[in-house]
Amino acid sequence: MSNRTIVHVMRHGEVHNPDGILYGRLPDFHLSDRGRAQAEAVAGWLAARDIAYVVASPLERAQETATPIAAHHGLAVDTDDELIESENIFQGERVSPGDGALRDPRNWWHLRNPKTPSWGEPYRQIADRMERALSRARVKGAGHEAVCVSHQLPVETLRRAMTGANLHHFPTRRLCNLASLTSFYYDGDDYIGWGYTELAGR
Numbered sequence: 001m002s003n004r005t006i007v008h009v010m011r012h013g014e015v016h017n018p019d020g021i022l023y024g025r026l027p028d029f030h031l032s033d034r035g036r037a038q039a040e041a042v043a044g045w046l047a048a049r050d051i052a053y054v055v056a057s058p059l060e061r062a063q064e065t066a067t068p069i070a071a072h073h074g075l076a077v078d079t080d081d082e083l084i085e086s087e088n089i090f091q092g093e094r095v096s097p098g099d100g101a102l103r104d105p106r107n108w109w110h111l112r113n114p115k116t117p118s119w120g121e122p123y124r125q126i127a128d129r130m131e132r133a134l135s136r137a138r139v140k141g142a143g144h145e146a147v148c149v150s151h152q153l154p155v156e157t158l159r160r161a162m163t164g165a166n167l168h169h170f171p172t173r174r175l176c177n178l179a180s181l182t183s184f185y186y187d188g189d190d191y192i193g194w195g196y197t198e199l200a201g202r
Contacts, residue, residue, distance in 0.1 A: 005186040006145040007137045008046070009130075011155050012057075012065040013038035013179045013200070024091035025084060031064045038179035038200035043068035045199045051075070052144035055137055057083040057151060065179070066149040080136065082129040085151040088120040115168040123157055123167035130158035138186055152176045162194060 013035030015023065023029040031039065046069055055078040056066035066077045116122050130150070137146040150158075156174040159182050160167050176182065179200040185193045 002143045003188050005138055005142050006183055007134055007141060007148060007186070008145065008181045008183045009134065009148045009150060009155050009158060010042065010065065010069075010181050011152050011176050011178060012059075012061040012149055015061050019094070021092055021094055022088060022090050024086075024088050025059065026092060028060065030060050035061070035178070036064070039065040040068050041200040042179050042181070043072050046147065047072040050144045051141075051147055053137060053140040053146040054078065054149075055080045055083065055133075055140070055146070056149035057081075057085065059085060059151075062149040062151065066147065069147055069149075078140075080133045080148070082133040083148055083150040083154065086121040086126050086153045086157075090120075117168070126154055126157045127161035127167055130154050131161060134158060134162075134184065138184075155182055158182070159194065159196075162191065 012031070014032045015029050015035060016032040017023060017029060042065075051069065051073045052075075054066050054070040054073070054075050056062040058079050058081055062083065063077060063079070070077045133148060133150075137148050140146055152174060153171075156169070156176045157167055159165075159175065160169065162184060175196055177198055179198075181197045181199065183195045183197065184191065185195070
C-alpha cells in the first residue's frame with residue numbers, strides 16, 4: 001500500500017435559495033440545478049482518482065454534493081457531524097450587502113468583535129472540529145484518497161489552521177468557491193502540503 005494519502009475537502013455546490021437568506025444549518029436547503037451540475041462535474045473528474053472514502057456534513061446540500069462522487073466509486077456517503085456549517089446568529093435572515101442588516105443598531109452587539117467572531121461559532125472551535133474530521137478521513141483513506149464535503153467557512157478556516165494563517169479574515173477574501181477542492185497531502189501521518197482546485201467553474 002502507498003504511504004501517500006490525499007484528503008480533498010470540498011465545498012458543496014450552489015444552493016437553491018431564491019429568498020437570499022443566510023441558511024446556515026437550516027434544513028431543506030438543496031442544490032440548485034447548477035449546483036447538481038457542479039457536483040457531477042467534480043465527480044467526473046474524481047472518477048479517475050483513487051477515492052476510497054467519501055464523507056459529508058449532515059446538511060442536505062453537502063450530502064447531495066457527495067452522492068455522485070461516491071457513486072462513481074461504488075461507495076456509500078458517510079456522515080461526519082463535525083463537517084457541518086458554522087453557527088451564525090443571523091441564520092434565517094437576509095444579511096447580504098444592501099439588505100441593511102449591518103446598519104441596524106440591534107445587530108451591532110453581534111458585530112463587535114470580528115476576530116472571534118462575535119456573531120457566530122468561534123473560529124478556533126471551527127478549526128478544531130474540522131481538523132478532527134480531516135484526521136478521521138485521513139485514517140479512513142490511508143494510502144488512497146478521501147473526499148470530505150463541507151461548507152465555505154469551515155473549509156476556509158481549516159485551510160488557514162493547516163497553513164498557520166490567521167483564522168480571522170474578510171469573507172470576501174476566502175479561497176473557497178462553490179464546489180472547489182482544497183486538498184491536503186500526507187506522507188504517512190505527516191502533513192506535507194496542500195492544493196486548491198476549481199473543477200466546476202465559478
